[in-house]
Amino acid sequence: MVIIGRGAEAILEMREFKDLYFPSRDLNIKVVIKKRVKKGYRLGEMDLHLRRSRTVLESRLIHEAKKYVRTPAIFEVDLDECYIVMEYVEGERIKEFLEKIDSERRKNICRKIGNMIGKLHKNGIIHGDLTTSNMIYRDNEIYFIDFGLGEFSKEIEKQGVDMHLLKEAFQSTHYEHFMEDFENVMKGYEEVVGEEKKREILNRIREIERRGRYVRRDSLYNKQ
Amino acid sequence: MISLGIESTAHTLGIGIVNEKEVLANESSVYSGEGIHPRKAADHHARVLKDVLNSALRKSGVSLENLDLISFSQGPGIGPCLRIGATAARTLSLRLEIPIIGVNHCVSHIEIGKFTTEARDPVTLYVSGGNTQIIAYTAKRYRVFGETLDIGIGNMQDTFGRALGLKFPCGKEMDNLISKGKKYLHIPYTIKGMDFSFSGMLTEALKYLGKEKKEDIAFSLMETAFSTVVEASERALAHTGKRELLLTGGMAASPRLREMCEIMCKERGDRFYVPPFDLCRDNGAMIAYQGMIEYKSGKRMRIEDTAVKQKWRTDEVDVTWLS
Numbered sequence: 386m387v388i389i390g391r392g393a394e395a396i397l398e399m400r401e402f403k404d405l406y407f408p409s410r411d412l413n414i415k416v417v418i419k420k421r422v423k424k425g426y427r428l429g430e431m432d433l434h435l436r437r438s439r440t441v442l443e444s445r446l447i448h449e450a451k452k453y454v455r456t457p458a459i460f461e462v463d464l465d466e467c468y469i470v471m472e473y474v475e476g477e478r479i480k481e482f483l484e485k486i487d488s489e490r491r492k493n494i495c496r497k498i499g500n501m502i503g504k505l506h507k508n509g510i511i512h513g514d515l516t517t518s519n520m521i522y523r524d525n526e527i528y529f530i531d532f533g534l535g536e537f538s539k540e541i542e543k544q545g546v547d548m549h550l551l552k553e554a555f556q557s558t559h560y561e562h563f564m565e566d567f568e569n570v571m572k573g574y575e576e577v578v579g580e581e582k583k584r585e586i587l588n589r590i591r592e593i594e595r596r597g598r599y600v601r602r603d604s605l606y607n608k609q
Numbered sequence: 610m611i612s613l614g615i616e617s618t619a620h621t622l623g624i625g626i627v628n629e630k631e632v633l634a635n636e637s638s639v640y641s642g643e644g645i646h647p648r649k650a651a652d653h654h655a656r657v658l659k660d661v662l663n664s665a666l667r668k669s670g671v672s673l674e675n676l677d678l679i680s681f682s683q684g685p686g687i688g689p690c691l692r693i694g695a696t697a698a699r700t701l702s703l704r705l706e707i708p709i710i711g712v713n714h715c716v717s718h719i720e721i722g723k724f725t726t727e728a729r730d731p732v733t734l735y736v737s738g739g740n741t742q743i744i745a746y747t748a749k750r751y752r753v754f755g756e757t758l759d760i761g762i763g764n765m766q767d768t769f770g771r772a773l774g775l776k777f778p779c780g781k782e783m784d785n786l787i788s789k790g791k792k793y794l795h796i797p798y799t800i801k802g803m804d805f806s807f808s809g810m811l812t813e814a815l816k817y818l819g820k821e822k823k824e825d826i827a828f829s830l831m832e833t834a835f836s837t838v839v840e841a842s843e844r845a846l847a848h849t850g851k852r853e854l855l856l857t858g859g860m861a862a863s864p865r866l867r868e869m870c871e872i873m874c875k876e877r878g879d880r881f882y883v884p885p886f887d888l889c890r891d892n893g894a895m896i897a898y899q900g901m902i903e904y905k906s907g908k909r910m911r912i913e914d915t916a917v918k919q920k921w922r923t924d925e926v927d928v929t930w931l932s
Contacts, residue, residue, distance in 0.1 A: 424876070427840075435798060
């Protein structure tokens with residue numbers, strides 16, 4: 386058992402598939418157990434209710450998203466202990482992958498990412514934490530992982546925040562070709578959602594940025 | 610250096626006097642009514658200012674002539690209230706011929722917390738009537754990692770308290786009710802990433818009035834609200850990698866909120882700090898201290914720069930005093 390991640394609400398553990406299921410079949414697959422841990426500061430019943438409903442929501446999002454994009458296979462969902470056992474997608478994070486391929490391939494990958502997010506949004510799925518660390522490249526395919534902050538919604542605000550987060554991730558981690566990359570993402574996005582929707586999203590991203598929460602803007606007041 | 614600070618962003622008119630080593634005086638007078646009526650609160654501040662000033666001078670043993678700097682809270686806050694403090698600060702600065710510095714109220718809460726506790730680079734959970742924010746210092750600015758999407762947590766508590774017929778501000782009576790609550794009633798738990806929202810909780814709690822015991826409603830409402838801000842704080846700690854949590858603002862008085870923060874930090878192995886309560890709630894000493902550290906970092910202001918900024922955001926402040 387290896388702990389591969391520890392977030393604010395969950396612990397991620399890596400295990401062998403055969404240690405959990407079908408021991409005689411010698412299937413060489415790694416799995417991840419994402420367990421939402423008990424929080425001592427919360428009332429017991431509130432805590433269990435939250436961990437349970439979030440485990441259900443995340444499993445449903447991963448499962449539903451699979452109709453449109455690649456996501457890990459889910460093997461088990463336990464609502465007493467609040468964990469999900471899912472496939473460990475063994476590949477390379479897009480974060481690193483993007484930095485070592487030529488510009489033509491990068492363009493294709495970015496388009497594909499946009500395309501996939503377009504499909505999710507069109508079908509009412511918000512990922513909630515779109516960064517290039519949450520996308521894995523394996524066998525010519527891109528897998529989306531970690532739907533822990535996701536939700537089912539078709540609201541433009543939520544789609545805008547989703548894309549804004551991705552833009553920020555590109556800006557901070559892939560700053561050298563950020564403009565070009567994000568443009569290609571939006572091109573791929575447009576292929577699925579259409580031009581009008583793309584424009585709406587771009588406007589919404591600008592509006593979110595203007596709220597001043599995320600970027601420094603010169604305060605109106607300081608100009609006095 | 611001796612700095613005098615004037616706080617007047619909302620219901621408190623506070624005057625504090627500090628030097629580099631300690632708080633010399635921290636006096637205040639709180640407006641009370643049904644919520645905060647902006648003009649009435651401003652009238653209250655103007656009326657009590659002279660007395661609060663005199664008692665701060667008396668307590669500190671400092672005379673006006675010994676002051677080196679006048680600081681005031683320039684924002685964010687209620688316009689008419691802010692202008693009383695600003696006007697008094699300008700008058701003192703011109704009359705005594707000493708420099709004036711306008712400071713950001715929210716940032717002052719954090720800095721006085723660092724001054725009076727062992728916190729050095731904390732994630733701050735700032736909970737008060739008007740403000741509910743999770744703030745941390747990264748890339749040369751105090752950034753807001755999470756905040757309320759609608760009303761402040763204290764505002765929610767006061768509105769609920771008013772529906773029960775409690776007098777504003779009702780923190781103490783509410784703490785009392787909460788401690789007697791036993792049954793948990795369902796209240797929607799709203800958290801989005803590191804942001805939270807309280808208006809839905811309030812609506813739901815008000816619906817229980819008359820049907821359930823008020824102790825149980827108060828308990829369920831505040832238990833839910835506190836859980837969301839503590840969860841968001843934990844996310845901010847995980848996200849920033851910082852190992853200290855600083856709790857401040859008027860709601861830091863709540864024993865249950867303190868307890869929850871403490872448990873959360875203990876489970877993570879992080880450290881938890883709360884400044885003395887007189888420096889958690891709105892107060893003049895934090896303004897005096899903030900002005901002093903900004904002045905010493907080289908900041909200067911002309912009278913023309915001292916117009917109040919009602920919506921001055923935490924992340925818009927130029928942090929000149931930290932490296």
